[in-house]
Amino acid sequence: MTGLLGSDQIKALASEESVRGVLVCMVLEQAEGADSDEMKLLEQALQLLLSRFQAMQGDAS
Amino acid sequence: MILRSIEMESFGKFHGQTIEFRRGMNLVIGPNETGKSTIAEAVPAVLFGTDRLERYKPWGRNACSASLFFEGGGRTIQVKRNLVTDEVELVERDDLYQPLSQFSGKAPLRGRSSSCREYRELLESLLGVADEKLFRATYFFGHQPQEWTGDELAQKLRTLVSGTAEVDYADILDSLLDEHFSLTRSNPWGRDKQRDREYEDVCRELENHGPADTVPVFVEIDDSIENKGQIEALSAELVNDRLEYEKGLRYVEHVRSRQTTISEINPRTVVEAPSAAGPAGPDDICKQLAAAGLPEDPPSNLVELLAAAAEIRQEMSSLQQPYAALGNREKKIPGVPWTALLSVSVLLALVTGAAWWRQLYPLPVSVFSGTVVALLSGWCGWRFKLNRKARAECKTERGRLDQKKSAIQQRQAELSERCEALGLPSSPIDLVRLQKLVSSNRELLESYWARPVAEHSVDDVAVHVEPRPPEQIEAAGSVEEDAPDEELQEMEARLAEFAAEINRKEGRLQKLSRQLENLASSRAAGTGGNHTALQKRKHELESRITVLRKAINLLAGAVDEFSRSHLVRLNHEAGKLFAKITAGRYAEIRLDENMVPSVLVDRRRWMPAESFSKGTVDALYLALRIALTKIRDDGRTLPLMLDDPFVHLDQRRLATALNMVDLASADGQLVLFSHNLELGKRAARERWHVVPLDGSADDTRTSVEGGEHAGQLHLL
Numbered sequence: 001m002t003g004l005l006g007s008d009q010i011k012a013l014a015s016e017e018s019v020r021g022v023l024v025c026m027v028l029e030q031a032e033g034a035d036s037d038e039m040k041l042l043e044q045a046l047q048l049l050l051s052r053f054q055a056m057q058g059d060a061s
Numbered sequence: 062m063i064l065r066s067i068e069m070e071s072f073g074k075f076h077g078q079t080i081e082f083r084r085g086m087n088l089v090i091g092p093n094e095t096g097k098s099t100i101a102e103a104v105p106a107v108l109f110g111t112d113r114l115e116r117y118k119p120w121g122r123n124a125c126s127a128s129l130f131f132e133g134g135g136r137t138i139q140v141k142r143n144l145v146t147d148e149v150e151l152v153e154r155d156d157l158y159q160p161l162s163q164f165s166g167k168a169p170l171r172g173r174s175s176s177c178r179e180y181r182e183l184l185e186s187l188l189g190v191a192d193e194k195l196f197r198a199t200y201f202f203g204h205q206p207q208e209w210t211g212d213e214l215a216q217k218l219r220t221l222v223s224g225t226a227e228v229d230y231a232d233i234l235d236s237l238l239d240e241h242f243s244l245t246r247s248n249p250w251g252r253d254k255q256r257d258r259e260y261e262d263v264c265r266e267l268e269n270h271g272p273a274d275t276v277p278v279f280v281e282i283d284d285s286i287e288n289k290g291q292i293e294a295l296s297a298e299l300v301n302d303r304l305e306y307e308k309g310l311r312y313v314e315h316v317r318s319r320q321t322t323i324s325e326i327n328p329r330t331v332v333e334a335p336s337a338a339g340p341a342g343p344d345d346i347c348k349q350l351a352a353a354g355l356p357e358d359p360p361s362n363l364v365e366l367l368a369a370a371a372e373i374r375q376e377m378s379s380l381q382q383p384y385a386a387l388g389n390r391e392k393k394i395p396g397v398p399w400t401a402l403l404s405v406s407v408l409l410a411l412v413t414g415a416a417w418w419r420q421l422y423p424l425p426v427s428v429f430s431g432t433v434v435a436l437l438s439g440w441c442g443w444r445f446k447l448n449r450k451a452r453a454e455c456k457t458e459r460g461r462l463d464q465k466k467s468a469i470q471q472r473q474a475e476l477s478e479r480c481e482a483l484g485l486p487s488s489p490i491d492l493v494r495l496q497k498l499v500s501s502n503r504e505l506l507e508s509y510w511a512r513p514v515a516e517h518s519v520d521d522v523a524v525h526v527e528p529r530p531p532e533q534i535e536a537a538g539s540v541e542e543d544a545p546d547e548e549l550q551e552m553e554a555r556l557a558e559f560a561a562e563i564n565r566k567e568g569r570l571q572k573l574s575r576q577l578e579n580l581a582s583s584r585a586a587g588t589g590g591n592h593t594a595l596q597k598r599k600h601e602l603e604s605r606i607t608v609l610r611k612a613i614n615l616l617a618g619a620v621d622e623f624s625r626s627h628l629v630r631l632n633h634e635a636g637k638l639f640a641k642i643t644a645g646r647y648a649e650i651r652l653d654e655n656m657v658p659s660v661l662v663d664r665r666r667w668m669p670a671e672s673f674s675k676g677t678v679d680a681l682y683l684a685l686r687i688a689l690t691k692i693r694d695d696g697r698t699l700p701l702m703l704d705d706p707f708v709h710l711d712q713r714r715l716a717t718a719l720n721m722v723d724l725a726s727a728d729g730q731l732v733l734f735s736h737n738l739e740l741g742k743r744a745a746r747e748r749w750h751v752v753p754l755d756g757s758a759d760d761t762r763t764s765v766e767g768g769e770h771a772g773q774l775h776l777l
Contacts, residue, residue, distance in 0.1 A: 008178045012191055017627065017693045018198075018224030023619035045611035052233045053223070 004043045005031050013050075020053060062133035062188065063730040064104070064700045072106075072127040072144075073099035073117050082700070083750040086723055087732045090740055091754030097734040100754075101201075101702050103127050107142045108184065109193035110170035114144055131188070136161065138187055147172070149180060153187060162187075189693070195224055199693045202686060202703040214670055214682060218656040221689055222623065231655065234616050241609040244602055260602045267595045292577065295570045302563050309556045316549055346509050353502045355495070360483045361510050367499060369476055370492040376469050380462060387458055394451045397444050406434050624654050627692065634688035635681075642680045642721040650681065658685065676717045679707075683721050700730040707735075723747060 004010060005028060014024040027046045031039055063084050069075035074096050080089070089097055099117070106117060107129045118125040128141040135156045142149045147169040153161045168180040170193065185191040190199065198221050216229050223230040242248055245260040257265070347357045360366075409430035416426035477487035486495060499506060632650050639660075640648040649661035658681060659667045670678055690701060707718045719740075722731055733740075744751045 009173075012181060012185070013224075015185065016192070016195055016224050018195065019222050019230045019616075019619055019623045020224030022623045022626070023615060026615060026619055026622065041607065041611050044608045045615055048237075048608055048612045049233065049616055052236060053228050 004047060005039070010046075020050075023049060062131050062138075064732070065130040065132040065137075067100060067103050067107075068128040068130070069100075069103060070126045070128070071119055071122060071124045072103055073119070075099065076119065080752055081750075082730065082732060082752075084730050086744075086747065086749040087700075087730065087752065088740060088744045088749050089732060089734045089752040089754065090738065090744070091736065092738075093736055095754035097736070097754060098704060101704050101732075101734055104129060104702065105193050105196055105201075106144060107140055108188070108196065110142065110147050110168065110172075111144060112170055117144060142168075151180065151183060151187075192224075195693075198224065199690050200701055202683075202701060202706050212657070214678065215655055215657040217682070218652065218658070218685060221686070222627070222656065230616065230620060234613065234620075237609055237613045237616070241606060241613065244606055244609070260599070260606065263595055263599045263602060267592070267599060289577065292570065292573045295566060295573065299563065299566050299570065302559070302566065306556065306559055306563060309552070309559065313549065313552050313556060316552070346505065349505055350502070350509065353505065354498050355502060355506070356485060358484075359506060359509065360485075363483075363485070363495075363499060363506070366476065366480060366483075366485070367492060367496045369472075371496060373469055373473050373476060374493070377466075377473075380466055380469070383458075383462055387455060387462065391452075391455050394448055394455070395444055397441050397448055399441065402437050402441050405437060409434055620654070628652050630692055631685070631688055634691055635685045638687055638724075639681060639684040641724055642684060643677070647677075650684070652685075679718055680721050683718070700732050703731060703733045705735050706733075719743060723749075 010024055010028070013021055014028055015021060016024075024046070027042050031042050034042060064082050066079050066081045068079045070077060080100055089100060091097055102111075102117070105111070107127050111117065114125060123145060125144040126142060127144070128139060131138040131140075136153055137158075138151070138153045140149065140151045147167050149164065149166065149168045151162075151164040153163065155161055162183060164180050164183050166176040166180065167174070168177045181191040190196045216231070219229045219231050223233075243258060245258050246256060247260075350359065351357050356363075413423070413427050413430045415421075417423040480487045480492070486492065632652055636648060636650045639650055640646075647660050647662065648664075651659050651661070651667060653659070658670045660670060660673065660677075660681065662668050670681055673681070687701065703722065707715050715737075722733060741751065741753075743749075
């Protein structure tokens, strides 16, 4: 797995005992049997979600 | 694992000071601005780095460093960080002080290097946390609101389980749904599906436009202007006029040929007078030729030369396809796998040799090897023959094509020489350009060539003077008498007028055609551009909607999964702690899918948290926080840092809250930072470890160096 889903940051997030960690785990599981289109969609969706986590944190702080 | 000490060489207002902690309850006490928050912040700053270095770097110094010492399970972990350079040294030692694992290198807060990765992996394995935000969400417990109102408690809990300190996953879900809802009415999650959104508007607009490639540009032009009808009528008129004009020309030529003498006969002069270009002097025509980009003195065989050039170009271009086909054919010629044959032969020879040496079926092995090598050699030979034959054919074909190409190039060279001799450009590109100019100015050129020979340049005379056919000379001898000169002149004048009329009509036709072309191109550009933009926007919206739907489903699924996998354990752990804090009065806690807590009362009724007193809700929240921390740290139990969490509580509630905290600390380590000096008495009574801060660095050092109970003595 390459790109965002293969990154160390994602692997680290997947080990978190949190909603974010469970989310990353689910994406990685779905990516296992995904074709290239589905993989791209998963990456885009995960990127959007993680950016929302970050962006909203920025708003709040 | 407990935090044994924080050593601040140079961190904020602390220089060379060490703050020690113990298992259980620790109280860091002091008035405002004495450095309580700085000590609390030193923990994540050393572990993960900080982006607020200026806040902790002492004024006037370019140094900022601190160390943390953790202890537990017969191991010690020391983490030292230079916050200016982000150089980190981490050493894990056993009880004999032997290093078990260590790291030394740069690890900034948002670093992505392999060094950072290695450090975070080690941190994760040793302390169970490698993310600063998750650490804050798990181990930091800040000021609490004076009253929990409405959904506040649930929102705070949702934020904590989200994995960050300040983000509520429900807010993210809502923001994604809002964005999806703003793009399309096709909404699987309910809400208003009646009103069209941007996606539906774009689709409808695209339908109104119709497909881009079938946009009938001319139909639209017909609707807006009537140019096309005028053009068609004018074109039809011109066709008829030209036919009539040619008839007239032929008749006049016929009459003139009968009237004029041999010396006066030059049929081209008849053409010249009523020419479509109108009567013009030789200088005017030359000027017009020059203005049109043509040679001022075009040779009469210009058209023939250009036709020859076009033919050469066509022949040259017709060679491209055979050359390309030949190239492909050459590429497809199969090669001969000599290397494979050699390898297999060597291998089989080795096998055969081994068989003979070992006497393991030497004869069958030899026969088999020989057969295989023979077959392979035969196959390779056959392929080699095919290969050689195909290459020979290709070579012959290439030679034939080269020969043809040379012949064409020779003709091209001859043509270039002829052109240069006539003062014409010789390159193929210039000849193509010249041919276009000749086609568009054919009438002008014909007028030039139709002029009497005397008007032509001396060089050109040889080209234009053609020997008259004998029959024409004979016919010229008998002049027709039935048409007098006046009548002929009148006919010529009428033809000239007719030619002028045709010229005017042609001018008008050209003008209308130009208008039509401009209009068509502008309409096509406008309509096509708009259509393309709409298509692009539609694709963008579709792609965004797809990503949003996927993200919403993923997050909703993750929340469900988290609820299934974690909530039962969280409820259980929090319930145990809550029962301890409330002396068994409330034994069970339940969190629903929205993280809204309720408490079991009298072992019968579930009551929402907001129906309890503030003290009970505080206790509930603390129990949930500690339970969540316990689940997250997977038994490694880092200290929970409470930074004045009970600042809003009155004395009675504060006492209750401190009881809770005291009870909660029994299983691990709590560090309570407070400005309330009254807590000192409680600390002495409960034998908490106290770290007093009064703004003096020396005092802090003394209290630490004075032993485990020095803080309490100081306060007492």
